[in-house]
Amino acid sequence: MGRILIQRVIDSAVVLWLASIVIFLLLRVLPGDPAQLLLGDIATPQAVAAKRHELGLDRSLPEQYLIFVESALRGDLGQSIRAQVPSVPYVLSRFPATLLLAGSSVGIAVLVGIPIGVLSATHRYSAASTVATGLAILAQSTPNYWLGLVLITVFAVALHWLPTSGYGTVQNLILPSVTLAFFLLGLIVRITRTEVLDVLGQDYVRTARAKGLPGAIVVWRHVLRNALIAVLTVIGLQVGALLGGAVITETVFAWPGLGYLTIQAVYQRDYPVVQTAVLLSVLIFVVINAFMDLLYVVVDPRVRYD
């Protein structure tokens, strides 16, 4: 257990380190001089040169990288060019909105998806099960930008029930979280269904049935607990990805989260903000990923990583 933990931490650290190199290099190869961008077009060449020196842009790439890592470890990833504030707190200020959206959509998807998945496995040859499976595939084949636009057209433009975009009230939250939940719902229904089917075929389930336990108890006590391990892993990975910002959904609904901020920063060439947001989302993803792996080992003693 201890060895697995150490191995996992080392692997995560390596991924983070590689990510820092990629992010560092990506921003260095992008067109446009950051010093010029900071000062605007009217700055004199002398002022730009001074700014370049101040930012360390006149040094060699390896030197710049070391400085970048050193300040990143101190929690300093530069200033937002647009907002003129330190980029780390600026990006973090958008995190609650992303957390709210991710939480509510995962909540919807889990509450609806797991029961449907279980029922469609226990009643696998029923018409309802076929419909559920079909809908799940459809959900995974539906682009969320399109679903978002269709929902806006129907519920905001035509019916005037809900606002098209915005943030702050429950009404604002409904359309974005339904849009985001839809894809997850398909995923959760499918995974739950296959996992439950898999467990239903195991010997110990047959034993439980053979000793006369009622079907419902077999399913809820013996099957579900084991099937949910894999479901949990998938949900965990999705949460990890969502917390980095649901770029498309947030853009469709102008939801002020990390994803929308990142896209705007890309358009505005606000590189320090892009850098911070991407690094933060990689960090979240890696940490959750490692955590899920460990959880897997803890929950299911049969799993061993060599």
Add this chain to the structure above:
Amino acid sequence: MSPQQTGPASAGPSVWRYLLRYPLGTAGLAVLTLTLIVALAAPALAPTDPYRQAIAYRLEPPGTVVNGHVAWLGSDHLGRDVWSRILYGSRLSLLISGVSVAGAAFVGVAVGLGTGYRGGWVDRAVMRVVDLYLAIPFILLALFVVALWGPTVPNIIATFIVTGWPPYVRLIRARVLVIRELQYVEAARALGQSTRCILSRHIFPNVVNPVMVVVSFQMAQILITEGALSFLGLGVQPPTPSWGNMLAEGRDYMGNAWWLTVLPGAAIVVCATAINVLGDALRDIFDPQLRSMRS
């Protein structure tokens, strides 16, 4: 003496016979084939030139008579025929997703074979790079590439290849790790065959089948993501029609011309669903253990 016969035979043509047992998968294949035919025959099928503008007939709803022909799916903000543009749009959408997926599979399979067979520190390093890819939000990586080199079709395809190979490495490597220990591989090694020959003749045929499953799921994903890039203004640039950029252009007229966004999006949904059900059937045929590939 031909050691490769010791391994399970490649599925070959029997795949198609198996597929017929899955009505949904067969339907998916049929829809996909139809879309491919439509894409190839677009010039013959389209009622009008997809680029011809008719400002007098802009934003006409489906079924209106425009310039003497019926615009079954309406006209867009420049009076262009939406049906013709959807037909032509299928070309780019299929071309981009098809070529990208082929490229990504080629790179991923090659890397997976090499790293799985070789093992050791190379394998560890490659797998960390794969982890890295999975950790960086794909859409942001794509945005970077396209922002840097411009949203041309070759660049978009290159982006999908560069970002799409890691799942194949995971899949292939895991199987190579098992197969390289089998006796027939050991026999080939003992006979002095080159690594290249062992990989291509003895290992590759036995690991390649599940690749088709990932190919189909990824193709649906790329079809959807191509639209997402267009939606963010970084996809194929207008006036060339792709389903994604038609939808993105139609967004400004959402309030009074629903067909401009709903219909190209519906084309993506139909096509992606067809590919996904086909992928599901293939997965059931090839390897039930692949079921969690979707995540």
